[in-house]
Structure formats: structure tokens, C-alpha cells
Amino acid sequence: MKSSSEELELIRLYLDSQATTEQIQLLEQKMLNDNQLRKDFLAYARVDAALPYTLNNKQNENLEINQKSIFFHWSSWVSIAAVLVFLFTVNTELFYSASTSKKPNLQTIAQFGKLENCRWMDPNQHVSTGGTLQANDRIELSSGSADIHFKTGAIIQLNGPAIIELNTANSAFLTLGRAAVIADTEDSQGFSLKTPSSTFVDLGTAFTAAVAPDGLSRLDVTQGEVNLIAEHGHTPRLIKAGETMFVEPGKQKILTRMESGDESKSFIFPTIQPPSHNDYADASRGNAKVIVGKGILRKQSNWEVNPLSLLDGKGQSEPDSPQESVFLEKDNKGKFGNLLIDLGKAINIDKINSYSWHQHQLIKKANNRATQKFTIYGLGNEELPDLSIPLSNTGWKRIARVNSDSFFDVKDYIDRPAQQACSIFASKGKIGYFRYLLIEVHGPTFFGEIDVFGDQ
């Protein structure tokens, strides 16, 4: 590197997050006028970024070489470790170096089980049933399904396309794709599957986790219970058999829960409360109003729905009641438009619940308007920007994406609950500080009620 040692030290301070404001400003001034320093900075940063991955790959290569004679290595290293313990008294640093370098190579933590129609992202990868897996091994499955049997008894069935990294004998990191976990042995209690947005800790059960390419994680508990930890320090949430939860990626961990109701006008759901009069936005309080931001509200010559009915504290009284439902027309481009809730002032929002109900009484197939498909955004500004400008350019923050058909895994109308509730909340603290909520609607949903809970 051609830059001076003082300049390189500034780079180090910056990339180690130790630089003061003055040092960052100094580095900035220098880099603005010095091409070579910028080049060195970028080269240094690239090394820093690549090291965790390159080191991991190298370690895995070593592991492959060592795989065949793993037991020999175990015993060898026990002896070596004994010698090193002796050397410890003589040279602490030597002990540290040798022991940490070899320790990870010793851990066979899992084996491949049944492999069905597997295609691997790396075509040169040779995998067979019984093949051993070590800590930090990364499995990139393009298609097919692969079973991974952990030493603790936990089993993961990976369905391609998927990428998973094994961390320990009782934990793994699912980067992408879908993994079904069965962890019902004593040793596998507490098996944890991490995803980019959360950690799912098994409590003696079976669950499926899926991660979209953008990090949106989904947890389906099929048996027993799972603790969902959205982030270190957040209170775990107990998710029981039959329950499903989405976790949005990003720092603010937003959880989305959807449930099917009892199909009565009382709107009773397993855990989500019925439409409420007690929320901040309830029409009776006069705090909030709803308008159609973009699109056309469906109406007929003999009836017209006031969008404010979304805040009236109740859902529809019948299963197929357009006169009591707020729903938008599809335009010729297939778009539905959006609904805008103005809370009157910016408030800290705890939770947003939305409710829908639709079931034609004669045509059983006609229940598609129960589906809730929308993306909700929040804005804390007092002034409402022009809604024709892309939302990302005017400060809107995406809160959550909702697709209840995907949530309920709807393949046919019969899978679709006629009455649905969606609850959006933060794993810890508030969803955000917003005055406006914009609901970009992606379907012909019969919305009956939207409740916004927050500062009263």
C-alpha cells in the first residue's frame, strides 16, 4: 500500500469503528483529493469484508481433507493438546495459537441422511448419504431435498433452493430457502435455527422455517412449541403448534401474525383481539381519518361506503357484505391503489390490526376477497408528500408486507379462511413513530376494520 502509515492508521480506525468525528472528517478530506488513498482504503476494506468468508472456506477445505480419518485426528489432537497444555506454562501465546487453529476441525456434528433429486449449486460438490458435516459447513442446494441428521438427534430436511450453514451440533443458520426441523430427542432440546431476521429455538417439537431471498423469515410450528427470538435481548415469544409468524428483516424486527376467525360478526380469533373501539384511530375519538390515496373505492348506485367505517370499531355483520366493506377497484394495469390513514399527529405505534371477511353464501369458491394482500408504510412527517412520487424518495418507511394467501398456504379456495385478522407489531418496543399510514393494497380485499394502537 502506498499511503503513509498515518493515513493507513486513519483507515484502520474508521473500519474498526474507533475513529472520532474529527478523524473521520480528516480521512474524508484526504480521500476527496487523493486517488491513491481512496484506492488503498477500498483495497483494505475489501480484505476486511472478504476475510470472514475466505477463512471459513479455507477451514472447510481443510475439513474435507481431514474427513476420512476423523477418529485418527481426534486422538492425535488429544495428544497434541496434552503437550500444548504443558507448553502453556512456557509460552501462553503458542498454546493459544495451536489450540484455536485446530479445534474447529475436530467437530463432526452431523451427517447427510436421505437425499432426493439433489442438485447442488456447486456442480463439483460430491455428496452422499452418510457424508459427514462439520461446524461451519455451508450447504447450497439448488433443487431436491436433503436430510441432515445432527448428532443430537435433530433432523433438518432442506428443500432446494436453499442455503444453510451448520454452526454447532445443535444449531444452524438458514440463509435462504425452506427447512423443516424435527427436534424431539432429549439432546436436541433447544435446537436453534437462525435466520437473517430471527432465531427459532425448539422446545421439543417440529417446525418449518422459510427464508425469502430478502431475509423475510417465516416460522410454522407443526408440533409442540418454539421460542421465537427476533433479536438478542428481545423477549422470546412462544409460538405454539398450528401458529405461524413472519419476521421482517432489518433492525426493527416487525412480526406479522395472521389468524382465521370464527366466521361470526363477533370476529373471534385464537389470539388476535376482535375489532376494537379502544384503539387510537377509532372514529369515536376523532383522532384519525381515512381516505383513498390512489385508486377508486368500489360503490354502486344504491350504496357507497365511507372509508372512515374502517375505524368504526367493528367488522362486517355478514360474510358477503360489500356495503360494509372497504375495497378498491382494480385499474386497467391490474393495480388496486392505496388507503391513507392520517392519525392527526405523529404517535408511537404499538400494533396495527386489520380484519377482512368474505364468503359468498351460494358460491363456495367465491371467498377471494377475504385475502389480505398489502404493504403498509409509515411516515412521521407532519406534511404529507405527493403520493405520486415513489415512496422511497419521500421518506416513507416500509413497515410490513402481508399476503394471507401465502401465509395460509392457499392452493385452492377451500384452504382460504373466509374471515381473517392480521396483526403487525414489533418484537420489542414500538413499530415506529408515524403520523401517516399508507396501505398499498394488492388485492380486492373486503376490509372491515383497521385498528391502530399507540399513544393515547
Added chain:
Amino acid sequence: MNPQEKEKHDQFLRLYVETESSLRGFVRSLVPTLEDAKEVMQGTAAVLWRKFDQLDSPKNFRRWAFGVARFEALSYRRDKARDRHVFSEELVIKLAKDAEDESDHFDLEEKALEKCISKLPGKQRILIQEAYSQGTRIDKMAERIGRTPMSLYKALHRIRIALADCIKADLKKQEGLV
């Protein structure tokens, strides 16, 4: 997932995995910490996936991905700038342009990095292996091996410089310039 969606998903994954390492290096050079880089990478992947249908040809994926990553890094820095000092947009744009200009070499660089790590003295290799393991905290690591955090930061700094120099030399050698 229907066959069409699966195929799309599969194609995206292949292209993304091919580009991921070079993209990561580029993003890291634009944001202050490895954690920030992870977050920007996540946002970048989200946008790439969401707009994947708009990509005219798979051949252009890399260039397109770099453009998206640059935009994501800039947005991230704008958000971050509220609570800490970060580089100005003027500098970030310059850095992004420099990085894009050199991005063709990033794959070669990563291969060279592997070789250069092998050439490091054993102790240095072990030191970075530990320091860059997931979840390692430098202060705790320093305490465990009986060093001060600052001396450990400096040792890692020297190793990174040595690696950067080694990579440069290796690339020059490959180009037949040495």
C-alpha cells in the same frame, strides 16, 4: 411454489451466489462496519429479488447488482447520518465509482486472498481466523490471550495491510507486470 417461480428463484440464487462475494467487498468499502455491510447486503438482496423481473439479461446481473448496492449503501448512510458522523455523499459517490471501475478484479482478488492467507506466518493466520470467527469480540479475545485490545487491533491491522499488499503483488504477477 410453481415450476415457473421455482425456476426464477433458482436462477436468481445462482446469479446472486456468483456475485455475492465481489458485491460484499464493494459494499464493505462504502459503509463503516462489517455489521453495516451485512445489513446493506440484505437490503440489496431484497431489492434485487423484488426487481429481478426487470433485469433484461442475466449477463447484466453483476452490473445491475452493483448499481443497486451503491444506491442501498447511500440510502443506508443517509439514515445512519442521523446518529453518527459518516462520509459525505460526495466522497461515497467517488468511492463507489472507484470500486465499480475495479470490480472486474474482485473475483481474482478473493482467489489471491486465499493464497496470501496461506503464506501468512502460522501465528498471524490463527489470529485472524479467531478474530474473524462469527461472534468474536476483540476485547474478549484480547483478554483471553493476554493482550491489550489496542495491540490486537494493531496486529490485525498489520495483517490486513500485509494481505492487501500480497494480493496486489499476486495480481500484478498474474498480469505479467512483475
